[in-house]
Amino acid sequence: MVRFIWRYLRGRLGRSVALLAGVLVATTGFVVLTGATDTSRLEVTGSVGRETRAAYDILVRPKGARTPLEARQRLVRPNYLSGQFGGLTFDDWAKVRDVPGVGVAAPIAMIGYSTMSLHVPVDVTDAVDRSLDRQVIRVDTTYEAERGLSRADAAPGWVYVTKNSVIYPSFEPSPDRPGRYTDGREYPPFDCGGGLFPYPDREVLPDGTTVPVCPTDQSAGDLRAGQTRSDLERPWWYTVHLRPDGRFETGSRSGPGAPLGRPVDRLVVRAFATVPFLLAAVDPDSEERLVGLRGATVAGRALTGADRPTDTPTTANITAQRIFPAVASSRAYVDLKAATRLSRLASPQVSGLSSDAVRTALTASAGTPAGEWRGDVNDRYRESMDRRMAADALSGELLETVVQPGPVSYERLPDGTLRATTVPRAPDVFGAGRFAGLPQPWLAADQWFRPLTRVELVDPASGGAFRSWRPVGLFDPEKLTGFSDVSRVPLETYEPPAVTGADPASRAALGDQPLLPGGNPGGYLSPPPLLLTNLDVVPALFDRYPDRAAAPISAIRVKVAGVDGFSEVNAERVRAAAEEIARRTGLDVDITLGSSPEPQTVELAAGAFGRPELRVGEGWSSIGVASRIVRAVDRKSLTLFALVLVVCALFLGNAVSAAVRDRRTELAVLSCLGWPARRIAASVLGEVAVIGTVAGLAAVGLSLPLAAVLDIRVPAGRAAVAVPVALALALVAGLVPAVGAARTHPAAALRPVRGTSRRRRHARGVFGLSVVNLTRVPGRTVLGAGALAIGVAALTVLAAVTIAFHGTVVGTLLGDAVSVTVRGVDRLAAGATVLLGVVAVADVMYLNVRDRAAELATLRATGWTDAALVRLIAYEGGLLGLLGAVTGAGAGLAAAAWLVGDVPYRLVAVAVGTAAVGVLVAGVAAIVPTVLLRRLPAARLLAEE
Known part of the structure; x- marks a missing residue:
């Protein structure tokens, strides 16, 4: 049999070589090309929520940004982007934006917390005794946060009310005349005892002389540069003229050009409350397409891509500033109130005394209870922001430093509850190197659940312009896409922070209301970014830090074109886009389409200001479709390569069939000589098997150097597969002709083809x-x-x-x-x-x-x-x-x-x-x-x- 096969192959050498070449080409191509079927693929596992639709479908973060908890359980805290600072470049953004299928690629750069002093209104009108020529209303303030569970007493505030006229410094912006007052005269400076401003309000006595009225809040004590003062340590002072018509008139120490207060019927003063606001930078056009930022504008104007920082010159009383534009939230989203107790001190002597002497005299005086008042920071927040947007606003909010929070760490309790671990406090993170006595939120002295880092945006040793931000407009977060519907739309950038009691004791302590942020950047609840500036100004903001300026983007939120809800096709469309993003960038890519809220019980340690230990339920986001980059076989490519073999099999089968047709007479003669059908079939299959085996061995030797030339990785084990592949290909192609040959009738020798x-x-x-x-x-x-x-x-x-x-x-x-x-x-x-x-x-x-x-x-x-x-x-x-x-x-x-x-x-x-x-x-x-x-x-x- 072997000799018979060999003689046949040698006798038809040209045809045999042609068949061998065909099998060799097909097998070598298959082996080499299958080395390229291993490709990066985004593998999606788990079930998906079909009723959800986030504002974005894909989240792109820096490599390694996933937290251990997220990696283990696919759970993500609300506003988790608030703790991600930088890591992505503008080039990364461009790569994501250029991926086919990407409809919107919206970058966001978290910058950090900037503090702002808000005011808690206190109406003291009814505490004023209009029969007295002089009186001081003492305002004892107890700050409340976290549904009243955290409480702290602040230093008292003082309202000096006199029937004598009062003149105020005019803040005329002239370096030659710093002591000019509202009566048109100039007065010499008065040392109130270490105060920052030597021109206090002056009371006009009945004889026409004027005496200074030193406020108690002017002394900064022995604080050095960079040190801060809590809101609890900031006494405040008002000098008020009770006019003959019964109305009240106050002055202003806000800066140049600030007008005197208009006479008012109600005397409403303001206690200070320092509130942190998270500042982020976005691309205005992308953010509009993603969440409708421009359409959420409710005051002023929207942020634009042309917004840049502006520089103001130095004047007599105000240092030069570089002011960064921003749009601010129209809502504070902070649970911060003040309960005040009013008492009246009759006929005290305060005029002409230093600040310390005034404080000593007032503290030693007994007062008469004069009422109570409760105020809320949110009551006057909008008014405060409108005032800061005014064209004649003197300056912006200080932006010398920002505070960047880190992530919360957890330990899992036996019942599955997560205990948020506390970290040491570092109060000086709120300071700035060029200032002493800057305020810090009073609740920052409470427990910290996240580390805070101060980033000095300005060199403390420099004498250059101060940095600040000023709102150019207000936006209502609840008008943004998906903001208010927390139960259905997880993973939003501007999600309102809130947790609820998870056990009867916690619900009772919270009064069956949600726990909201109280103004502690190190606290557990992390608010969303409520101050937004233009992404293009970030390099100027971080000009001291070239690495941060080069990679300022924290995340890129991607909306895939044509995806308007969940479906299997849309899910695959999102997966394909995510896979391509991961392939092009090498970054962490997560699919948010199909994410769903999942209640998580968290245990919070008791606070330093009275809040008890709480167990709260928080709506974490379960990334229902977990994604990871794996090395997987591209089945479509493998199918195409298999088609190469199929076509080769057709070609080979046709050739073998033709050979059998040509040999019908010969095969009929063999049948007449007594060859059984199986031997005839075996001879045909043996011929193609020899061709296939030789082609396979040749393919092994050819595939390795060819793969090296094409830069395709083909292991030796895969190259060895060429032999069985070629043999199987030849046998499959020759099977039908061999069966046909076995059925050849001896009479076929007498019939023409x-x-x-x-x-x-x-x-x-x-x-x-x-x-x-x-x-x-x-x-x-x-x-x-x-x-x-x-x-x-x-x-x-x-x-x-x-x-x-x-x-x-x-x-x-x-x-x-x-x-x-x-x-x-x-x-x-x-x-x-x-x-x-x-x-x-x-x-x-x-x-x-x-x-x-x-x-x-x-x-x-x-x-x-x-x-x-x-x-x-x-x-x-x-x-x-x-x-x-x-x-x-x-x-x-x-x-x-x-x-x-x-x-x-x-x-x-x-x-x-x-x-x-x-x-x-x-x-x-x-x-x-x-x-x-x-x-x-x-x-x-x-x-x-």
Whole structure:
């Protein structure tokens, strides 16, 4: 048997080499190209919430930004972006923005907390005894936060009310006349005892003389630069003129150009409350498209991409400033109140005394209770912000430093509750190197659950302009997309912070109300960014820190185009975009589509100001679709590479079938000599098995250097797969012809080889004869056309994805959402498939010409010219190519349309184009057999016939 097979292969050496070359090319291509199917893929696991729709679908963060808790349990705290500072560059943003399918890529750069002094209004009108010429109203303030559970007494405030006229410093911006007052006169400075401003209010006595009235809040004590004072340590003072008409008039120490207070019927003073606001930078246009920031503007104007810091010059009393524009929240979202007790001190002596002497005298005096008052920071917040937006505002809010909070750490208790761990306090983080006595939130002396870091935006040793921010407009966060609907829309950038009691004791302590932030940046609750500036100003803000300025972006929130709700197709569309973002950037990419709120019980340690230990329920976000980058096989590419083998099998099967047809007489003789059917089949399979084995061994040696040249990683173990692949390919291709050979009847030795067409057809003309010829051996025609059709179908799908869908298409297949992304190796595989299909067409035409050699010689002898014979073969090749190309293009069009559920005109145009290419290359392939026509030995063939 072995000798028989070897003699046959040697006897038909040319044909054997051709078959071996085909198997070698297909097997080598398959092994090498499958080395490129390992690709970065975003694997999505877990179930998804079908009722959710976040403002964004994908979250991009710096590499390694995921917390351990998030990595373990896929749980994310509300406003988790508030603790992420920088890490992404503007180039990262551009890469994300350029990914196909990305509709909006909105960057956000968390900068840190900036504190602002707000006022708690206190109405003391009813505490004033209008019969007294002079009196002092003492205001004892108890600050309350966290639903009244945290309480602290502040230093008293004082309201000096006199019927004598009062003159106030005019703050005229002239370096020559700093002591000018509202009566038009100039007065010498008065030392109130270490105060910052030597021109206090002056009381006009009945004899016309004036005496200074030193406020108790003017002394900064022995604080050094960088040290701060809590709101609890800040006494405050008002000098009030009780006019003859019963109204009240107060002055202003706000700065140059500040007008005197208008006479008012009610005397409302203000206690100070320092509140931290988280400052972030956004791209205004992207933020508008993502959450409707511009449409949420309720006062002033919206933030624009043209906003830049402005510089103000130094005047007599105000240092030069660099003011950064911002839009502020129209709501404070802080639970901070003040309960005040009023008492009246009659006829005290305060005029002409130093601040310390005034404080001593007033503290020693007994007062008469004069009422109580409760105020809320939120009551006058809007008024305060409107005043800061005014065109004549003297300055902005100080921005010399920012405070950046870190993440909260947790330990899990046996019952599954998370205990938030406390960290040491560092009160001086609220200071600024060029200032002494800056205020800090009183609740900052409470427990800290997160570390705080001070970032000096200005060199403390510099004498340059102060830095500040000023609001240019107000936006209502509750008008932003998804802000108020916390229960349905998780993972929002501006989510309102709130937790509720998780056990009866905690609910009772909170009065069945949610716990809100109280103004402690180190506290557990982290508010969203409520101050927004333009992203383009961040490099100027961090000019002391080149690394921060180069990578200021904390996260990029991505909204995928065409995704307006959850569906399997939309989920796959989001996954495909996320995968491409991860591939291009190498950053942490999370899919937020389908995220859902999940209550989490958190235990908070008791506070330093009376708040008991609480167990609270917090709506964390469960990222329902966990995502991770894995090395996975691109099944679409693997399918394309398998098609290379399929087409090769068709080509090989056609060739073996032709060989069996040629040897029908020989095989019939063997049957007559007693060879059993199985031995005849084994001989045919043995021949193709030898070809396959040799091709496989050659492919092993060829694939490794070829992979190195193409920069594709192919391990030796994978290269060794070439042998079984080639052998299996050869056996599969030869199986049907071998079975046919085994069924050869001995009488076949007496019958000529002819086509299988069952009825005679009368052809008219060259074209008609070409049609008849193709139907004479329909199996061969189908094999050739099918091989070409497979290649054209693959090429049509890839061309449709590339041209009509810009490289990626998402749709459904058999009920599953799938995405197809075209890569270079895919195009190479499709090209190889088409090429093998063309070779199969050429082989079919070659076999047709060879089998009909005598017939063609007869036509030439009867007067057919060579041109007519060439046209005949060309028509057959063209029709065969047309059949395969149209079938393949139609199948590819149907597959692409099925995938996307639509047939756009561009898809049809692509299908028509690939069909035309298929017909063209098939026509070119038909040229090869025409060369054989000129070599036909007409005389010998006619003699044999």
